[in-house]
Amino acid sequence: MSTTQSDRLRGLIEPLVQAEHLDLEEIEVSRAGRRGLLRIVVDSDEGVELDACAELSRAISAKLDETDAMGDGEYVLEVSSPGADRPLSEHRHYVRATGRLVKLRLTEGEDLVTRIVAVDEDGLDTEVPGVKGRKATARRVEFAEIAKARVEIEFNRKDKKEEEA
Numbered sequence: 001m002s003t004t005q006s007d008r009l010r011g012l013i014e015p016l017v018q019a020e021h022l023d024l025e026e027i028e029v030s031r032a033g034r035r036g037l038l039r040i041v042v043d044s045d046e047g048v049e050l051d052a053c054a055e056l057s058r059a060i061s062a063k064l065d066e067t068d069a070m071g072d073g074e075y076v077l078e079v080s081s082p083g084a085d086r087p088l089s090e091h092r093h094y095v096r097a098t099g100r101l102v103k104l105r106l107t108e109g110e111d112l113v114t115r116i117v118a119v120d121e122d123g124l125d126t127e128v129p130g131v132k133g134r135k136a137t138a139r140r141v142e143f144a145e146i147a148k149a150r151v152e153i154e155f156n157r158k159d160k161k162e163e164e165a
Contacts, residue, residue, distance in 0.1 A: 036075035
C-alpha cells in the first residue's frame with residue numbers, strides 16, 4: 001500500500017474509529033486474487049465486542065463508498081480486534097495486558113515469561129512465576145530492555161470477574 005493511500009485511508013477511517021471510542025491499531029491493504037483486501041484492526045481498554053466491529057464496518061463501508069480511496073476495483077473489508085497473539089508494541093498494549101502472562105524477548109537474547117503487575121512510563125513491574133512449588137519473584141523490566149513481547153495464552157487463567165466474585 002502506498003504511503004499516500006495509507007495516509008488517506010487513515011484520515012478517513014480514524015475519526016470513525018475514535019467516534020466509537022476505539023483505537024485504530026492497524027490498516028492493511030493487500031490483494032486477495034482479483035480483489036483488494038482492506039483489513040482494519042481496532043482495540044480498546046475494555047476489548048472490542050463483535051457488534052462494535054459490525055457497526056464500525058458499516059460506517060467505514062459507507063464512508064469508503066463516498067470516496068475513491070480504494071480505487072475502482074472490488075475489495076473486501078475486514079474489521080476486527082487484534083488476535084491474542086499480536087505483539088505488544090505500544091505503551092497502551094502493555095497497560096491492557098496488566099495481569100496477563102507475557103513472553104518477553106529481552107535485548108540481550110533472554111526469553112522471560114512473566115506476569116505484568118504494573119506499567120509506568122519507563123517499564124513493567126512483573127512477577128516471574130515460581131517453578132516446582134517455589135514462590136513467584138518480582139522483577140522490573142525497562143521498555144528499553146524489551147526486543148519483543150507477546151501475551152501468552154493461559155487456558156486455566158481465571159477471568160477478572162471470577163477473581164472478584
